Amino acid sequence: MPQPASGLLRCSLRERREAAGRTAASLAAEVGVSRQALGRIESGGAVPSTLVALRLARALHCAVEQLFELGQPQLTVPLDAPPGTRVRLARLGAEVRAVPLGGEAGLHQPADGVVRAAAGPGRVTVDLLAPPGDLERTALVAGCDPALGLLCGRLGAEGRAAWVPHDSLGALAAAARGEVHVAGLHLGGGDAHRQVIARTLPGAALVRAWQVQQGLMLAPGNPLGVRGAPDLARRDLRLVTRAAGAGGRALLDRWFQVAGLSGRERAARHARSLLADSPLAAAALVARGEADAAPGPSSAARAHGLTFVPLHLDAFDLAVPERHLGHPGVQALLSAARSAAFLDDLRSVGGYVPPDLSLTRLEVS
Structure with missing residues (x-):
């Protein structure tokens, strides 16, 4: 059965399935999972077992690595900044705070993370570049x-x-x-x-x-x-x-x-x-x-x-x-x-x- 998603797995299953002209129902039946379970895998809400991943790759005639790849660890932090913004990160109590590295001075400082996307009003998702211990x-x-x-x-x-x-x-x-x-x-x-x-x-x-x-x-x-x-x-x-x-x-x-x-x-x-x-x-x-x-x-x-x-x-x-x-x-x-x-x-x-x-x-x- 699929396991809870870790948040670090990037999934290209839906794109591969649609490019192959396969419906979700037919693919789910072929690899032996429910339509709902396949939907959770495609949305990133669940991580497939090794056996299911291998069956999906065989059914779509590709390598497992073309369906799933490890991504950067991510954090959601309070910040209003566009994607690509380099930031320094620090933990304050229960929450991690981000400081944008802007201007000429920012070019001379190492980044702890990079803003990936907005995550709601005043919050962004950040790809973590530094070891988590550095934030502490x-x-x-x-x-x-x-x-x-x-x-x-x-x-x-x-x-x-x-x-x-x-x-x-x-x-x-x-x-x-x-x-x-x-x-x-x-x-x-x-x-x-x-x-x-x-x-x-x-x-x-x-x-x-x-x-x-x-x-x-x-x-x-x-x-x-x-x-x-x-x-x-x-x-x-x-x-x-x-x-x-x-x-x-x-x-x-x-x-x-x-x-x-x-x-x-x-x-x-x-x-x-x-x-x-x-x-x-x-x-x-x-x-x-x-x-x-x-x-x-x-x-x-x-x-x-x-x-x-x-x-x-x-x-x-x-x-x-x-x-x-x-x-x-x-x-x-x-x-x-x-x-x-x-x-x-x-x-x-x-x-x-x-x-x-x-x-x-x-x-x-």
């Missing part, structure tokens, strides 16, 4: 600082991590919803971070990762002569802003105040500025000549060959929900963040100040 030791890290990509690439064999781009409040919200293991934030550091974690992610551990030089990213050579925050009052400057909840948006608001803009004027400037979803995207807008100035870190300006005017040294912290502290990927991430190799690499990027390790400790809000 992979941490998802949300945040907007480009150095997170550098950090996620520094983990050893003990664990893995994948960067999920999000603004600071979006990263915290994703952690609170159980979509990521770690949230990165730069909203002022210290008390500001402890307060927002107490509201959004109570009980999470807070770890100082680094400090990053924030400022204005400008066209190469600074043709408009921008010197600092007061220049943001100039109406000839085409600006890039960030979404509410992003650290760059908060910094830009602070610099607007320095420039003497009222609350209404600040809102108007944001409304007529281009919106970027990450520091690197903001830098790209300036590099393409679509804007004159954007808030962001020195590293993003350097990546796009822009002039940078430093204005603020910002703290970047990692918030880890208590239930994820023992996760192998999280442990490997925190260890890598303190490693000499990573800290030397971080300094080489420019605009980053590693934390004083003698003063840094795991702090639980």
